Amino acid sequence: KIDDELELKDIENELLSNENESSSKHEIGRKRVKLHREQEKKKSTLVSIINKNTIHHNDRLRKTKYVNKQRTLIFASRGINQRMRHLMNDLRILIPHSKTEPKFDNKRNLSIIKDICSSRSCNNCIFFEARRHTDLYLWLSRCPSGPSIKFYVSSVHTMNELKLTGNCLNGSRPILTFDKKFDDIHDNNLHFRLMKEMFIQIFGTPLAHPKSKPFIDRTMTFMILDNKIWIRNYQIVFDKDKEDQIDPILVEIGPRLVLHPIRIIQGSFNGSTIYQDPHFINPNMERRAIKSQKQLKNAMYQNKLMQNVVKNQRKKEINRKMEQIMKNN
Numbered sequence: 001k002i003d004d005e006l007e008l009k010d011i012e013n014e015l016l017s018n019e020n021e022s023s024s025k026h027e028i029g030r031k032r033v034k035l036h037r038e039q040e041k042k043k044s045t046l047v048s049i050i051n052k053n054t055i056h057h058n059d060r061l062r063k064t065k066y067v068n069k070q071r072t073l074i075f076a077s078r079g080i081n082q083r084m085r086h087l088m089n090d091l092r093i094l095i096p097h098s099k100t101e102p103k104f105d106n107k108r109n110l111s112i113i114k115d116i117c118s119s120r121s122c123n124n125c126i127f128f129e130a131r132r133h134t135d136l137y138l139w140l141s142r143c144p145s146g147p148s149i150k151f152y153v154s155s156v157h158t159m160n161e162l163k164l165t166g167n168c169l170n171g172s173r174p175i176l177t178f179d180k181k182f183d184d185i186h187d188n189n190l191h192f193r194l195m196k197e198m199f200i201q202i203f204g205t206p207l208a209h210p211k212s213k214p215f216i217d218r219t220m221t222f223m224i225l226d227n228k229i230w231i232r233n234y235q236i237v238f239d240k241d242k243e244d245q246i247d248p249i250l251v252e253i254g255p256r257l258v259l260h261p262i263r264i265i266q267g268s269f270n271g272s273t274i275y276q277d278p279h280f281i282n283p284n285m286e287r288r289a290i291k292s293q294k295q296l297k298n299a300m301y302q303n304k305l306m307q308n309v310v311k312n313q314r315k316k317e318i319n320r321k322m323e324q325i326m327k328n329n
Contacts, residue, residue: 011035068206073117075101076128084136086158088128090255096171096211110269117143124202135283140198146267151259159254166235166253168218173205175219191264191275227279229259
């Protein structure tokens with residue numbers, strides 16, 4: 001019994017040994033209740049201490065302190081739509097060392113964000129900035145010293161939207177796979193090396209993090225195409241039926257997104273511009289060009305209609321004059 005293991009006293013034997021002839025049954029009952037309460041209190045205290053210091057055989061031994069203390073703050077500005085919010089929640093699920101924060105109101109002064117990060121003990125930040133309820137900009141920053149990278153996000157597809165067959169353990173550590181162009185320095189692509197280091201520090205889950213799992217069953221790929229960064233998330237699957245299979249099968253999990261680099265800033269959300277992408281076109285300019293093109297098409301169509309009207313009027317006048325000439329003759 002647990003009482004014998006905890007070396008607790010036998011209450012009945014203690015009452016019999018201390019029983020007096022003058023003591024009544026009522027007094028003995030009071031003593032018995034009092035001793036039972038004291039023993040139960042002592043028993044619950046000892047059991048809680050044992051359970052607290054006992055390690056179950058299914059539990060994993062964790063380090064009390066993990067060395068790579070990366071904490072990422074993920075939050076957004078006001079004005080994000082439903083798809084942007086789902087994308088932010090997907091990234092929070094994929095990054096177990098992340099922290100949350102309510103929506104940010106001040107869009108003019110983004111330098112306040114580094115103070116929020118310092119108050120939450122975060123050294124990385126992912127900030128979603130929404131404009132016009134349609135355009136989404138992504139900020140990656142190291143707090144409080146910087147640098148900061150601003151991206152324009154396009155081709156967003158969330159996990160709930162795609163409904164792919166891939167699945168992974170919640171909190172598992174990913175393998176980060178990068179394109180060869182990230183390490184290519186011959187074409188003046190040093191900004192891609194900086195972006196790679198930022199992705200490693202933000203998306204890489206630290207070893208022995210309390211919220212992480214000791215499994216690697218997924219990979220995140222960062223590919224460069226048309227001066228844009230394409231991000232995909234895959235599950236690593238080994239086929240049990242094929243014993244000779246060495247290479248795993250990749251099954252997509254989601255989400256999907258494409259990042260257009262805009263600029264790299266020296267500080268955290270402020271400072272001088274280190275790099276600015278010459279290939280980036282502002283979405284407002286694209287919409288303006290599409291609108292002007294539509295207006296040009298409408299103007300050309302209206303001009304063509306007017307030409308047809310003038311042509312028909314001239315034709316009617318010529319026919320009327322010919323009729324008059326024929327009558328006079």
